[in-house]
Amino acid sequence: MIQNPILLGFNADPSFCRVGEDYYIATSTFEWYPGVQIHHSRDLVNWELVSRPLNRAALLDMRGNPDSCGIWAPCLSYADGKFWLVYTDVKRLDGAFKDAHNYITACDTIDGEWCDPWYVNSSGFDPSLFHDDDGRKWFVNMVWNHRGPGTGGNPANASFDGILLQEWSPEGGLTGPVKNVYKGSPRGLTEAPHLFKRNGYYYLTTAEGGTGYDHAVTLARSRDIWGPYEDHPEHHVISTKGTDGPIQRTGHGQWVETHWGNHFHTFLMGRPIPGPDGTGRYCPLGRETGIEEVVWRDDWLWLKEGGLVPRQELPGPVDVAPKAREAVRHSFGGGELPMDFQWLRTPEPERIFRMGPEGLSLIGRESIGSWFEQALVARRQEDFDYTAETEITAFAPESYQQAAGLTTYYNRHKFHAALVSDEPGIGRALVLMSCPGNWPDAQLEWPAEPVALEDGPVELKVEVRGAVQQFFYRQGGDWVAFGPELNAAVISDEGGRGEHGSFTGAFVGMVAMDTSGMAKEAVFSRFDYVPEGAA
Template identity: 65%
Template sequence: MTALIRNPILPGFNPDPSICRVGEDYYIATSTFEWYPGVQIHHSRDLVNWRLVRRPLERASQLDMRGNPDSCGVWAPCLSYDDGLFFLVYTDVKRFDGNFKDAHNYIVTAEAIEAVWSDPVYVNSSGFDPSLFHDDDGRKWFLNMQWNHRSESFGGSPKHPAFDGILLQQWDERKRRLTGPVKNIFAGSPLGLVEGPHLFKRNGWYYLTTAEGGTGYDHAVTMARSRTIDGPYEMHPDTYLITSKDHPDAPLQRAGHGQYVETPDGQAYHTHLCGRPLPPQRRCTLGRETALQKCVWRDDGWLYLENGGPVPEITVAAPGAARALSSPRVVETDFDETALPSEFQWLRTPLPERIFSLERRAGHLRLFGRESIGSWFEQALVARRQEHHSFRAETSVEFAPGTYQQVAGLAHYYNRHKFHALSLTWHETLGRALTILSCPGDFPHGRLQFPIGSGIAVPTGPIELAMEVRDNDLQFFWRADGEMEWQAIGPVLDAGVVSDEGGRGEHGSFTGAFAGMFAFDTSGGGLPADFGRFRYVSLSEGGARL
């Protein structure tokens, strides 16, 4: 029986997949934007089952995103391998709104994926989405899109003139710098917004794939080829290798931005990002995910999807025998280790000891209240990706606030404009209280709403918090330590706003939804909150309410 790859292979926020094969091992690197550590690398040996094995940008010398706006940070990494060394190329984007991007490109290396990666080598800042191509003559070539600030393009409203073609320049690995002339080799198709370049070589042709159409519903993988690396490049007969832009009913939407890979026996596959929108507003609450499509080479020397058209499929044939391993429906975390479990990340700062500790109190994650839940600098929020359209998350918190400026709790979080948070705090008449802080997409102000006003008084001791997200709906729950019954608190909230399309809409942001624990103390006192557990439960496969 033919093994099947089921898409998305990396569910939840995992965009811009760069794939690399070394022997029998496949690796995919995806963007992490403002989430720390930077870049997710997953591993597989069969293209069916994938496991997170590394986030290589893990220290201040490699990445410091304090102050980076929402949806900035690490964009579109490229992972490659040559002569015993892995290369990771990435951008750190410092600006989103306005005409400028301030996108700085770097290279880090390692002899093994799970090793400690080098300090970065700065390359250039002419645009984002860099990649590194290792030619068969030993030369290395650096590519990135060129950003033109002299246009009407700005954050949330991309315009084609700002995406000023794909630049190519030789990389001198010995001198660790670009060398020789820089050439604009590809202007893209009429669809526009050309970015995400990747080169590979086959039968004497240089093949270039790019992302076009923006990362919304017009997204596409465009393909071109040339006999010489610097062009001119001729367009694919169908222009687009992968796209859903003219097929609004396809289950995988927003298909684009990926990379080609071959199996050891020459079978062809191509990664791409995608989104799975929920009705009625077509909001992708899981963000941009990673999918993989089976391809074929035809006699004309061009690559096509095996299904014959450009529209990606949910299931495709795997290269060999494989059995899909089921993901656990329930993931329990008791914080008994001294390292943060791999599914969790935090925001921006390379100094995690300032915002959390697993050693200050055994069996607990201690968050130190720092800046607000909307901060771009030092925010104590530790969270994991939402990987299912319907899920439940639970935690237990011990927290003794003495002012309303001290808050800790459980959040469904996208960015400073899009979140819902069940919050334990202090109130002048209620004493210790539970309330809800909500920011349902209010851009650019980020104004809070308080769905239950001042909230309800709660007893001393640990408090358990929970939320259930069912597609577009979110309900919070709570109970005091030792009680059996969960109590609903507040109205059903719009979970769909915690999505790429929520708030300012398509292209306004493009990361993903997280569920996690937070604490802030805007008094400056750094009051800690201790979280004793975190539980994530998939409800998307017909799971009953808990």
């Protein structure tokens, strides 16, 4: 059986690609580096992370990008014996403008070195590349309208001003006429276009309704690539708007015909939980990736089981069981950073960390809230209930401007952190720093008094149980709770500024900062991530 989500934790905007009997899904990474996650499967049940293509400055540099900017909605395709990846680097979130720059890169293998990018344009975000059966390539992109209400083509939201189509080639770039071929359905906020062709029709899949609980997969078709495009009889193929099931916020996906002869459609989804007081809806795991079987009827796609709401569990094309959740334990002693970790924004990781025989050394740079250069190495939260542990084996702070430790982190205004630092009148101490959704000023809170520490290694732990979390520490004895229970639900898409304000997901990891500019280093020997109930 396939169990949704198939990609746990922050894996949004799934672009679905088949090459023979191999299946790939590319997802957004926003401000996390390296850019774009690509997972591989041969059964649609179990998926493995195999590549993060945007891994050098020539392909991606996000220093200065605000939270929830960076890589939006990549499109992965295969043609001419190579993989093609279209991606957007968004430089602004708030206000009238987005400053979204669109690029294309290619590679002969999914996990090889991708070529320096072709810059395409900056007219909007979430573009895709369609390879027609005559060999021509078409660039499909939404157009962003900064002029305000009453100026766009879709009355539901003026900023999302329709879908542009223009021919593109590696040799000549964009050529020929450009046309706005689709203004969107009444749901509005029309973005993330994908073109495909079947039985003489061109089909245009879009995401609509925003990234929250009104999200949807919309479908339209035309006999001519230039349109006009008629809407699906139900407008949408997938949507959970107005429902109260465990799967919510469904939209933004892509259709594939399998080599078994059936058809599947990916979609992003959220799994909300209530806050600590039992109210509200919060998705700490962010926007995850799901998949559902679809069928063709009257040359339109429909969910196989009917309706618009995808299932939590469905039969897979082959008889394979989903892998059980397991503990992930890393001992740092050289080699490369394990693939489940990422960092923020910078294409120069050597300035913020290095792997050596002594462990993972984080080089204290800017604050935990910086948009430029911060030493934060973390992995996705993939479970509602988990425990994470780490050990700092070497760190001798000389002032309160130097700190290192364990953090549960979403962005600059949504995090909790237990940090080894130096406190006036105490010396080496453990401090609890929190920013529980304080938007827009990101003011810090200090939920606990500092605790004096002895010299030597310090072990840190966090237990997250749904909407609450608790930090612990120890130095050679038993674990000791540090500070009160904290609101874990705020470290979610809906936390802080609320729905539509953030688009990533919760992370847990190691951080070091040195706002004095002296680049004080902290050495971490290990990191464990243990889902509740895992071995």
